[in-house]
Amino acid sequence: MIRKLLPLLLFLCAAAFAASGRVYELRTYTAPEGKLDALIARFRDHTVSIFKKHGIESVGYWVPQDGERSKNTLIYIVAHPSREAATKNWAEFAADPEWKKVAAESEANGKIVSKVESVFMNPTDFSQLK
Template sequence: MKLHLLILVFLISFGVKAQKANASPIYQLRVYEIFEKNKKDFHDRFRDHAMVIMKKYNFKINSIWESKSDSKTEFVYLLEWPDEATMKKAWEGFKADKEWIEIKKQTSAKFGDLLGNIEDRTMVKTSYSPN
């Protein structure tokens, strides 16, 4: 009886681990409106401060772009997360980070608003998405 119980616990444990290992990551697309007048200051802050602090909270940035149209300039980046709960916890930590709060306060006082509209999209790959 004990052996059966031990085998059952092992199989359940293995099944949960296998399920987590096979889970597909989720992606987060962030789009920030930035301004030509202080675009360099935004990039400096993101590169030199935000990305460093994000590493403390296990942000995985896949790519970063800048997009320009006739009416606006946008900063776009793609994050990868193992799951939505991890994403939410990381963002909570980052937003509450004392260093980040102070950097934002200092750069805003020095350069004005560095961001306009912010768009945030959580995305899941379809089963037929190319790798």
């Protein structure tokens, strides 16, 4: 009986860990033509520090080297203690008065983000990031 239940218990433990464990979020921002520099400046000068204030841990920021996406794309990865924490962190970030002011000021001459893509990820057992 125990041998039959052991795989189920292991699966449930793994599922519980995955549901509540550290998660990474891959985000890809597409900027309108000519606005990538403004988007990068906003991240460098404001967004990253506001992320930190709300528990959004920056892992890294990149721009593609080649092709059309090199002209309009910012890709970054952030980490959260859990998926639930991510939801809370983003809600607090969006409501932050400093963020609202920065967003409004940086878009005074038009939107600097035309598309946002987000993918939540769990590290593999062989990943150097856990």
